[in-house]
Amino acid sequence: MSESTTAPAEAAAPAPGAFGLLRLPESVLLGAGTLRALPTAVSELGTNAFVVADPFVATTPWFAEALAALEAAGVRATVSTDVVPELPVDSIERVAETARGASPEVVVGIGGGSALDLAKLVALLLAHPGPLSRYYGENAVPGAVLPIVAVPTTAGTGSEVTPVAVVSDPERELKVGVSSPRLIPRRAIVDPVLAVGAPAPVTAFAGIDAFVHAVESFTARRAAPDWSTTQPVFVGRNLLSSLVGLEAVRVIGANLRDAVRNPGELAPREAMAYGSLLAGMAFATGGTHLSHAVQYPVGAATKTPHGLGTGLLLPYVLEALRPETVPELNMIGDALDVPPGPAEERAIAVVAAVRDLVHDIGVPASLAELGVTREQLPRFAELSLGVTRLVQNAAVPATPELLDAVLEAAWSGRVTSDAATTPVRN
Incomplete structure (x- = not known):
């Protein structure tokens, strides 16, 4: 198996048929003051x-x-x-x-x-x-x-x-x-000054949600828009969403732990404000997918914060999509400084790195920790499939079997890849 040779996103030439779409406010001001x-x-x-x-x-x-x-x-x-x-x-x-x-x-x-x-x-x-x-x-x-x-x-x-x-x-x-x-x-x-001193759980659940936005927009489906008609809100991964999304992964991955552990420091807040803003730009057109679709019924049932749910679910979603998203996961690995290696093996390591980030900031490891019972999982899968604008935005078709696998893994706190068969948390 050859070493991964994936180039950074900014060095790659657009593929034939590639497109870009961003929708933004008239003005965006970022910075202290x-x-x-x-x-x-x-x-x-x-x-x-x-x-x-x-x-x-x-x-x-x-x-x-x-x-x-x-x-x-x-x-x-x-x-x-x-x-x-x-x-x-x-x-x-x-x-x-x-x-x-x-x-x-x-x-x-x-x-x-x-x-x-x-x-x-x-x-x-x-x-x-x-x-x-x-x-x-x-x-x-x-x-x-x-x-x-x-x-x-x-x-x-x-x-x-x-x-x-x-x-x-x-x-x-x-x-x-x-x-x-x-x-x-x-x-x-x-203005990042406004977030200084926010409690650790607020910082953690908000920050990991921004990370999910960036990752899911980067691992979304690739569509072929019909420019003669009104575009859907989420058009899938595209050149412009990928550019800002991958930068958001890099910035948030490098600074979220510090923001949670040092609530009174401005520097990590500045970085997180930048990363969250970029992640919002990315998913505003690239869209989110399965972590968000599944969180909707889970959050409604458990009355838990949105970011807690999307962050908890992300490693299990990435594991389920991993066989079809190896190139994207390797580019995310570049952004997270995951050591190089054979592409398929490195994709497994990227899922583990995401899981470690989620764990390190205090997000629960499993749906069972939220009080979810195994008997609730089939209904959650059924409801998630009804969020069509999200499940259809995933890189692979979101079948009932795929969602069942995501929910079962998230409930048990285990992923299925050979390199990650132990629970997230002992």
Whole structure:
């Protein structure tokens, strides 16, 4: 078996028929101190703002200073801190009703993924009639939403640059997505200072979710778009998503452990803000796949954070896809500094390296640790198959047998490759 000779992604020439697609905000600001640009970013879009803020964020001195700066810039701000984790649909409609009373011209989201997704959905419901369920799925938003300014305070969802918002609907057994390019914020302000001091679990679960975004966008299917029609939200792996996705893998892989272990240090927060932003850009068009599809029913059943679930599932998904994604896994191995070796063997080592990262930041090793029973697995597989926009984005067809294998491995905490037959955690 020959040594792997995979070249870094940036050195490879485009293959015949290759294409690229990115959809981005009008402006993206990244760096320490960029929060000072908030008054200008908002006032350019309107002078009456509805601010959706994480309730903890709203207690911080910097948030009060930001509101004062908006007022000084002539922007009237109405604040809602009614951000419920995982966004139950009734809470979204409640906040949207409050927003209607303020008649805003622009919506500002400040906080983690739930706050930013809520801002997107409020902007949607202010422009188009409810119920929210009419917009579930892809490309169902019929027109422009109110302009959105997104200010993330965690490095994870990448929601500040993506066309997706995720909802928990009690009438369904899994989370659902509202996916439309119309949800992409007009302005994104990514100030890593805002994440300094975040608790380790918040940093870990947000950060590993960003890592999953990057890896799944890089291991997504390769499609042949029909440019004469409206494109799906997720078009699969492409030249541009791969470029930023692989850089996100490199940056997050090198800095996530440090960010979790040293919550008060700025440098790892700067790196994670950069990596999460790139991962959001990557999956905004490349898309995610099986880790996210399976997390939807698992998260709904266990009431566990989204990033915890996607991070837990990723090694088992990569193992299931490994035979068909050896080249991609080797390129991920380059980004993670996995030692060289025969391509197939190195792909196994890459899965192990991902598993080690997940373990090192405190993500549970198995679904059993979340209280999932083996009897629940078939229903999870059935529900996951129903998330067609994600399962169809995987590099290989997501058959019931494939999802059964992923779930069984994730429940037991074991992968099946010869080099990784021991439990993740003793």
